[in-house]
Amino acid sequence: MPFSEAVRLALTSLRSSKLRSFLTVLGILIGVSSVIAVVAIIDGLDSYIASRVLELGSKSFSVQKMPDIITSANQWIEMQRRKDVTMDDVEAVRRGCDLCTEVGAMVATSRDVKYGRVRQNDVRIMGVSENFSRIGSIRDLIAGRQLIGEDVENARNSVVIGADLMDAFFGTMEPIGREITIDSRSFRVVGVAERKGSIFGESQDNFVWMPITLFRKYYGSRRSIVIQVEARSMNVFEEAQDQARVVMRVRRHLDYAEPDDFNIETGESILDLWKSATQGIYAATLLVTAISLVVGGVVVMNIMLVSVTERTAEIGVRKALGAKRRDILRQFLVEAVILAGFGGVLGVLGAMAFAAGLSSLLGGMMATEFVAPVRLWAVALAVAVSSAVGLVAGLYPASRAAALDPVAALRAE
Amino acid sequence: MSAEPVAAPAGPLILAEDLWRTYVMGAEEIHALRGVSFAIQPNEYVAIMGPSGSGKSTLMNLIGCLDTPSKGDYVLRGKNVSKMNDDELAEVRNREIGFVFQTFNLLPRASALQNVELPLVYAGIPKEERVARAKRSLEMVDLAARMSHKPNELSGGQRQRVAIARALVMGPSILLADEPTGNLDTTTGNEIMGLFERLQREGNTIILVTHERDIAEHAHRIIFIRDGKIESDERR
Known part of the structure; x- marks a missing residue:
């Protein structure tokens, strides 16, 4: 029997039991769409993180007491013993790094902020040098002015607020010149920063910038400072980091063999960390999802076994009329592969719909573009794998059918 | 083997010599056939008769190449099929045997034409x-x-005629009918028997397996089986 005939036969038989075929296909469909969707989500997350992190500034870095991400309690305790980064360090880096265009300082804490009777909780209060907004990704203002040198030099009472505070306190009112309250001290709003949205539900707009001098006056000068540095260009990014490192090591009197007792963080280092941290999770997720494909295969095998049993008499007739083992084998195998392959194709469509839905949902949540791309290789893989699943799942039922004794099969009614 | 039927070689169409068929049921051996020998010439019209349990179904399975004898030789058109494997038997069935069953055994989802096409497909x-x-x-x-009608859109007699068309389509050596009127009323049954007679006149060899005397009497020769042996073999 030619292959085309087997395909035609399989389609006829699948059409004749539509509900059952659909339910069988459903198992594969779910498996395939979840695999593709997971790949798409992972892909989307990665590129999302990459774009967000690089947005932090591709040629900026920071020198800080502790790394951004601490992986154990012991490490944290150890890091705590390090010397604080001071304003003198900032000054030293500024003088010692000629590849750095901007060297700024930042120190932060978290407080509730009030305006009249409206309270905004857990606002990031940042004491910054006047050049802070020019380091890393530029933050433009939507109203008022940036902090200027005189604000910092004279510890002037002027703050720039994030868009969240603007929304919470002022709405459409004019914010400039209003007084907000932090720890029962009044601060005068001089500017409002543009909105950046959120990363993983963490708002990037819930902050108050004040002159670092003012911050140190109110919140103490013994906090460790984060030195913010902008390198002259991407080409000298590494060298600029090295210059800053040398300055710091000299100031700390570190031996040649001793490790840094401070951290230099870049967008890149955060990205690397993200990737290494999530790779294992991705693999595990994919594996767990792939199990659903196995379940789909079991469904196919089950249905094919039922089908063989139900059609024993038919198999007997076919054999009596001259069907060989391989004819019967092919008939049932093709049926199983078509079932599974069809499930695979539908699964791809399902995954596309899912990815599109997810993109718009997450995009809305993160107030930014989130694209979960359905990769061609994932589609090809899913269809190939589902067909293979059908082949494997169909093999046993089909060989059982092929091995039926025609006399016994004809007796079955 | 070629698709075209070749001229029958001289000698009998079927030569059965000392056919035994033994089934092993647990520790017990059941001899369904105990040494059956006969010859059938081309264009004969033979009925195989016998009560149930006589071994006539077993004999029919052997004649139809659905099964092979435990002992003895079955030579069909000069070829000994006794030692053939499953696939070789399938090919012989496809080319040499046209089956007509009591229950018609048409594929329910296929049209009459598709049903008749089936042996040609294989x-x-x-x-x-x-x-x-x-x-x-x-x-x-x-x-x-x-x-283009499906079996369930046809009457019993029409279904059996589709089955006969299917049996004839490969131009087989033998038309092997197992109780072909068993599921039909008398009038329709007689129509079918008339069709067999016509087909025999047109040159076909017909073997009819039945337990009904008046059906068997349509044939020109009746082989009577009892207890796995030929009890009588009468030409009329």
Whole structure:
């Protein structure tokens, strides 16, 4: 029997039991769409993180007491013993790094902020040098002015607020010149920063910038400072980091063999960390999802076994009329592969719909573009794998059918 | 083997010599056939009769190449099929045997034409030729007008005629009918028996397996089986 005939036969038989075929296909469909969707989500997350992190500034870095991400309690305790980064360090880096265009300082804490009777909780209060907004990704203002040198030099009472505070306190009112309250001290709003949205539900707009001098006056000068540095260009990014490192090591009197007792963080280092941290999770997720494909295969095998049993008499007739083992084998195998392959194709469509839905949902949540791309290789893989699943799942039922004794099969009614 | 039927070699169409068929049921051996020998010439019309349990179904399975004897030789058109494997037997069935069953055994989801095409499919004959030959076969049983009907849209007699068209479509050496009127009323049964007579006149060899005397009497020779042996073999 030619292959085309087997395909035609399989389609006829699948059409004749539509509900059952659909339910069988459903198992594969779910498996395939979840695999593709997971790949798409992972892909989307990665590129999302990459774009967000690089947005932090591709040629900026920071020198800080502790790394951004601490992986154990012991490490944290150890890091705590390090010397604080001071304003003198900032000054030293500024003088010692000629590849750095901007060297700024930042120190932060978290407080509730009030305006009249409206309270905004857990606002990031940042004491910054006047050049802070020019380091890393530029933050433009939507109203008022940036902090200027005189604000910092004279510890002037002027703050720039994030868009969240603007929304919470002022709405459409004019914010400039209003007084907000932090720890029962009044601060005068001089500017409002543009909105950046959120990363993983963490708002990037819930902050108050004040002159670092003012911050140190109110919140103490013994906090460790984060030195913010902008390198002259991407080409000298590494060298600029090295210059800053040398300055710091000299100031700390570190031996040649001793490790840094401070951290230099870049967008890149955060990205690397993200990737290494999530790779294992991705693999595990994919594996767990792939199990659903196995379940789909079991469904196919089950249905094919039922089908063989139900059609024993038919198999007997076919054999009596001259069907060989391989004819019967092919008939049932093709049926199983078509079932599974069809499930695979539908699964791809399902995954596309899912990815599109997810993109718009997450995009809305993160107030930014989130694209979960359905990769061609994932589609090809899913269809190939589902067909293979059908082949494997169909093999046993089909060989059982092929091995039926025609006399016994004809007796079955 | 070629698709075209070759001229029958001289000698009998079927030569059965000392056929035994033994089934092992647990520790017990059941001899369904105990040394059956006979010869059938081309264009004979033979009925195989016997009560149930006589071994006539077993004999029919051997004649139809659905099964092989435990002992003895079954020579069909000069070829000994006794030692053939499953696939070789399938090929012999496809080319040499036209089965007609009591329950018609048509595929319910296929049209009359598709049912008749089926043996041609397994013979590897291309679609166009298949359709042409199947149509011709349906014309022979006067069912050309019903060829796109599904079995459940046909009467019992029509279904059996589709089955006969299917049996004839490969131009087999033997038309092997197992109780072909068992599921039909008397009038329709007689029509079918008339069709067999016509087919025999047109040169076909017909072997009829039945337990009914008046059906068997349509044949020109009756082989009577009892307890796995030939009790009588009478020509009329």
